[in-house]
Amino acid sequence: MTHHDEPTVATVSPDEAPRRTALHDRHVALGARMVPFAGWEMPIQYTGILAEHRAVRSGAGLFDLGHMGQVDVRGPDALAYLQHVTTNDVSKLGPGAAQYGLLPNAEGGVIDDIITYRRPDAAGYMVVINAANAAKDVAWLRRARDERTDLDVEVTDMSDTVGMIAIQGPHAETITQGLTDVPLGDIPGFHGVDGEVAGIPMFFARTGYTGEDGFEFYPPQERTAELWDALMAAGAAHGIGPIGLGARDTLRLEARMPLYGNELADDIDPYEAGVGWAVKLDKGAFIGRDALARIKERGATRRTIGFRIEGRSAPPRGHYPLAVDGVEVGHVTSGAFSPTLGENIGLGLVERSVAGVGKPIDVIIRGKPVRAVQVALPFYRRQP
Amino acid sequence: MAAPTDLRYTKTHEWVRLDGDTATIGITDVAQTELGDITYLELPESGDEVSRTKPFGIVESVKAASDIYAPFDGEVVERNGDVVDTPELVNSSPYEAAWLIKVRLADPSQLDELMDSDAYDAFADAAAH
Numbered sequence: 001m002t003h004h005d006e007p008t009v010a011t012v013s014p015d016e017a018p019r020r021t022a023l024h025d026r027h028v029a030l031g032a033r034m035v036p037f038a039g040w041e042m043p044i045q046y047t048g049i050l051a052e053h054r055a056v057r058s059g060a061g062l063f064d065l066g067h068m069g070q071v072d073v074r075g076p077d078a079l080a081y082l083q084h085v086t087t088n089d090v091s092k093l094g095p096g097a098a099q100y101g102l103l104p105n106a107e108g109g110v111i112d113d114i115i116t117y118r119r120p121d122a123a124g125y126m127v128v129i130n131a132a133n134a135a136k137d138v139a140w141l142r143r144a145r146d147e148r149t150d151l152d153v154e155v156t157d158m159s160d161t162v163g164m165i166a167i168q169g170p171h172a173e174t175i176t177q178g179l180t181d182v183p184l185g186d187i188p189g190f191h192g193v194d195g196e197v198a199g200i201p202m203f204f205a206r207t208g209y210t211g212e213d214g215f216e217f218y219p220p221q222e223r224t225a226e227l228w229d230a231l232m233a234a235g236a237a238h239g240i241g242p243i244g245l246g247a248r249d250t251l252r253l254e255a256r257m258p259l260y261g262n263e264l265a266d267d268i269d270p271y272e273a274g275v276g277w278a279v280k281l282d283k284g285a286f287i288g289r290d291a292l293a294r295i296k297e298r299g300a301t302r303r304t305i306g307f308r309i310e311g312r313s314a315p316p317r318g319h320y321p322l323a324v325d326g327v328e329v330g331h332v333t334s335g336a337f338s339p340t341l342g343e344n345i346g347l348g349l350v351e352r353s354v355a356g357v358g359k360p361i362d363v364i365i366r367g368k369p370v371r372a373v374q375v376a377l378p379f380y381r382r383q384p
Numbered sequence: 385m386a387a388p389t390d391l392r393y394t395k396t397h398e399w400v401r402l403d404g405d406t407a408t409i410g411i412t413d414v415a416q417t418e419l420g421d422i423t424y425l426e427l428p429e430s431g432d433e434v435s436r437t438k439p440f441g442i443v444e445s446v447k448a449a450s451d452i453y454a455p456f457d458g459e460v461v462e463r464n465g466d467v468v469d470t471p472e473l474v475n476s477s478p479y480e481a482a483w484l485i486k487v488r489l490a491d492p493s494q495l496d497e498l499m500d501s502d503a504y505d506a507f508a509d510a511a512a513h
Contacts, residue, residue: 048475049446050421246420246447312469314424314444337423337446366442 021066022163022224030242037245038132040067045244052247053339056210060169060235061243065216066224069134069159071141074124077151082116082125084151085144085287087270089280096120098190098207100278102270103129103137104288108295109266110273112137113258117205120194126158126203126218130260134159144287163224167231168214168251170382171238176215178234184215198230209248211255211380250336253345256306256378262318262333263304263347271300272349274377302330303355306379307363307372309344314365316346316372321364329354332363338379345379346372385413386505388479392495393504396453399479400498406461407495410483411443411452411474414508419445422474425467427484432460434487436494441484443474456494458487 018041027034032043043064045052055061073082082090088101097118103111112133117126129137138157145155167176173184182195184206192205202219219227232240243251249259258264263273270279270292281293309316316335321328335346346363354361357376362369391399397415401408416422424444434440439451440460463485467473473482489495499507 044447045420048421250446312424314426314442314449315446317449 019067021064022221023064023066023165023228026225026228027064027242032242032244035245038067038130038134040131042067043242043244045246046242049244049246049250050339052241052243053250055239055241056169056212056243056247056251057340058170059239059241060167060171060175060214061210061241061247062228062231062235063166063168063243063248064228065164065166067131068164069129069131069137069157070162070164070218071127071129071138072124072156072158073127073153074119074156075151075153077153078124081145081148081151081153081155082127083283083286084148085141086114086116086127087279087286087288087292088116089283090116090118090125091283093118093125095122096191096193096205098192098205100275102264102275102278103140104270104279104286104292105266106288106291108269108288108291110260110264110268110270111140111266113260113264113275113278115207117192117203120192120203126162128164133260161221163219163221163227164216165219165224165227165231166208166210166214166216167235167240168208168210168212168243169240170213171235171240172212172214175231175235175238175240179230189213198227198234200227202227209255209257210251211257211378212251212382249334250339253334253336253347254338254340254378254380256347259334263349268302268349269295269300271295272302272304274304276300299352301352302349303352304333305348305350305355305361305374306377307346307348307361307374308338308341308379309346309363309370309372311343313344313370315344316363316365316370322348322350323362323364323369324354324360326369328364329361335363340380345375347377387412387414387501387508389501391479392455392498392500393507394453394455394498395507397508398453398455400455400495401483402495405489405492406486407456407458407489408483408486409452409455410478412504412508413478414512416474416478416482419443419447419450419474421446422471425471425474425484427463427468428460430460430462434458434460434485443471452484454487455498456487457490459490460485461488462486 027043086101204217208214320332330350426442434454441452
């Protein structure tokens with residue numbers, strides 16, 4: 001038995017030992033299988049991907065996101081700087097609000113996808129970046145700052161001092177409410193507050209990457225394990241469990257959240273990736289704006305589609321070819337057996353002419369076409 | 385879980401149960417644990433030939449697709465339809481309900497190359513560390 005294709009995780013160069021998060025000992029004690037991911041040693045699963053996935057959809061799950069990066073942006077021109085380096089309109093953010101956005105390159109490709117939070121006290125912003133891109137992003141953001149000598153802005157990599165844990169699932173609010181006096185029902189989606197959770201002062205927000213309700217916490221790094229323990233204890237009566245990267249991937253896929261390196265890349269433009277809604281061409285000048293305007297005017301030549309395979313089949317996996325009438329038209333960007341739907345699903349990047357909900361498309365699995373049908377996205381949307 | 389003592393094993397984590405000139409093949413508990421939740425199996429049909437050290441099937445877990453190797457040459461005489469319909473049996477019962485195929489051996493002496501349970505446990509233990 002040997003693996004055909006490795007799990008969709010980035011690997012580290014062999015001469016560099018993977019870093020460990022503040023929760024490493026917790027994962028080992030919980031029986032996690034640890035794997036290298038984006039330069040970190042992370043849990044891919046504890047009890048099993050399917051069970052962990054279902055726990056998040058029906059109860060609550062806890063995620064160690066210590067590998068993700070946080071960049072603090074502040075100063076008189078913090079807003080002007082963020083408008084320059086991101087695609088979305090950061091001026092729309094009130095205090096505490098969060099926004100999905102992209103870091104574009106000059107050609108209109110995507111360096112990373114990000115969440116930008118405006119600080120609740122309005123004293124600047126925090127940008128959360130992907131682990132796999134953290135070093136590249138920080139270098140890019142610093143260069144952009146250095147080039148804009150006209151802007152008075154501080155850009156600080158906080159990744160080593162800020163921890164990150166997420167709780168996700170229908171019981172997330174109930175569990176968290178047991179640990180804080182902040183009235184959580186008053187926090188709308190994509191908003192955060194400064195407050196104490198388990199006696200630890202921090203910023204936290206109603207955001208996540210699973211399609212469920214929940215919160216992402218940003219405690220001081222040295223108190224991350226304390227917060228983890230408090231959430232595990234408070235959630236015990238609600239069936240909380242730790243969730244590894246494996247279920248994180250199937251959860252985000254069902255919710256059609258893009259993963260950088262799969263749906264997004266520096267040679268895929270935001271319109272092709274289906275995140276053109278996060279590009280605000282009318283907000284004023286920004287990096288890549290002119291290129292993105294030309295791409296939008298011309299019309300994307302490729303589309304991101306969703307598909308499902310009816311009946312039993314091997315699961316579609318990243319990079320499998322997609323074909324129509326025997327002609328290759330693109331490739332799978334992400335695919336998996338969907339634990340919620342009980343069937344194989346995937347996202348693909350295909351020639352625009354073949355895209356359309358209801359149209360057939362073949363997934364080429366080990367040389368053989370397997371019939372799939374294009375479906376509306378997302379695959380899963382939680383009941384309000 | 386220690387490997388059952390009545391079976392023989394490969395370094396690619398298949399197990400073999402001999403019954404006359406026919407051998408039953410499955411994958412070990414070590415293999416299913418490593419793979420995680422199994423969602424799909426591709427297995428040969430009765431009458432198909434399998435060749436020693438060549439892949440005869442594919443097991444797909446949520447994480448990855450992996451080849452399953454034939455421990456010897458032979459002809460498939462039966463495949464387990466239950467495990468094709470219910471692949472999670474490989475996770476719950478790797479040595480019993482989730483046998484994969486039965487093969488008529490072309491050369492029974494090829495079985496001599498396989499490990500016994502003690503040797504396999506030691507091999508799997510060493511590979512894990």
